[in-house]
Amino acid sequence: MLDIIDVHKTFFKGEVNEKKALSGVSFKLEHGDFVTVIGGNGAGKSTLLNCVAGVHIPESGKIILEDQDITNTPEYLRAGRIARVFQDPLRGTAASMTLEENLVMALKRGQKRGFRKAIKEKERQLFRERLAVLNLGLENRLKDKVGLLSGGQRQALTLLMATLQKPKLLLLDEHTAALDPQTANKVMELTQWLVKEFKLTTLMVTHNMEQALKYGNRIIMMDDGSIILDLRDDKKEKLTVGKLMEHFAKTGKGSLNNDRMLLSKWANAC
Numbered sequence: 001m002l003d004i005i006d007v008h009k010t011f012f013k014g015e016v017n018e019k020k021a022l023s024g025v026s027f028k029l030e031h032g033d034f035v036t037v038i039g040g041n042g043a044g045k046s047t048l049l050n051c052v053a054g055v056h057i058p059e060s061g062k063i064i065l066e067d068q069d070i071t072n073t074p075e076y077l078r079a080g081r082i083a084r085v086f087q088d089p090l091r092g093t094a095a096s097m098t099l100e101e102n103l104v105m106a107l108k109r110g111q112k113r114g115f116r117k118a119i120k121e122k123e124r125q126l127f128r129e130r131l132a133v134l135n136l137g138l139e140n141r142l143k144d145k146v147g148l149l150s151g152g153q154r155q156a157l158t159l160l161m162a163t164l165q166k167p168k169l170l171l172l173d174e175h176t177a178a179l180d181p182q183t184a185n186k187v188m189e190l191t192q193w194l195v196k197e198f199k200l201t202t203l204m205v206t207h208n209m210e211q212a213l214k215y216g217n218r219i220i221m222m223d224d225g226s227i228i229l230d231l232r233d234d235k236k237e238k239l240t241v242g243k244l245m246e247h248f249a250k251t252g253k254g255s256l257n258n259d260r261m262l263l264s265k266w267a268n269a270c
C-alpha cells in the first residue's frame, strides 16, 4: 500500500554543511503492517517520516501510496490520508480550545473548511465513546480546555484524534519519548489497541529497543540514511536486544546509542 523507492534526501545541498539524510531508502508496506523503526541519532528516521508526510520532498526516488505517486504532493493534500503524532505532546492539540473543539477538527481533517457549524450530539456521543477507551475520565471533560490536561493525557488525546477518521497511514515519531515510563506504557497500549481495532498501517519510530521488539509485526533498523535490517513476523519474533546490538555492531557506521536510548535506560534504572 506504501511503496518507497530509492528515496534520497540531502539537506543544505552544495553548501559546506551538506548532509545526506537518506541514501536510497526502499521498502514496501503491506496493508495492516505495524512497523517499528529504530536507529541512532541522525540515522534519518524522522526525515523518512517527513518525506512520507510531505514535510520534505526528496531530491530523487518515489513515494507511492495506494498506487498514487505522492512524491511531490504538498503536505496539506496528504493530511487527509496520512495522520501523524510527534514526540512533543504540545504539538498535536490546540491548548486554548476545548477537547470537543479539538476532536471536531480531527474529524474534519482533510476536508475543506467552511463555516464552523455547532458540534452535533451524535459527534459528542462518538467523542465520549472513544475517550472512554482511554480510561482517563476524559469523556466527562469535553468542555475543558486541552491546556488543562497532563502531557500523557494530551498525547493519548492526540493519538485518538489522529485515528478518529481512519487514516490510510499512521506515522508515529517517538510519540512516547517525552512521557514518564508508566504513562509511556499506557500510551503504547492505546497505540496497540487502535492499530488492531482499526487495522491501521503504521510506521512507528522509537528509541526504545524493547518497545520496538514488543510491538508490531515488522522491524526496520536505520543507520546513516540507509536501512540495515528489515525483519518481519517469525524472524522479528526471534530477535532480542542483544541480537539487534550485534547486528548493528557488524553493519552500522554510526552509533546506536541514541541520546534518548541512554536517557530512557537511566530513567528506568531510577
Ligand SMILES: Nc1ncnc2c1ncn2[C@@H]1O[C@H](COP(=O)(O)OP(=O)(O)OP(=O)(O)O)[C@@H](O)[C@H]1O
Pocket: 011, 012, 019, 020, 021, 039, 040, 041, 042, 043, 044, 045, 046, 047, 048, 258
Ligand atoms: N530540517 C533539516 N534541516 C537540516 N538538516 C536536517 C533537517 N532535518 C534533519 N536534518 C539532518 O539530517 C540527518 C538525519 O536527521 P533525522 O532527524 O532524520 O534523524 P533521526 O534518525 O530522526 O534522529 P533522532 O533519533 O535524533 O531523532 C541529521 O544529520 C540531521 O541533522
Ligand SMILES: [Mg+2]
Pocket: 045, 046, 047
Ligand atoms: Mg528523529
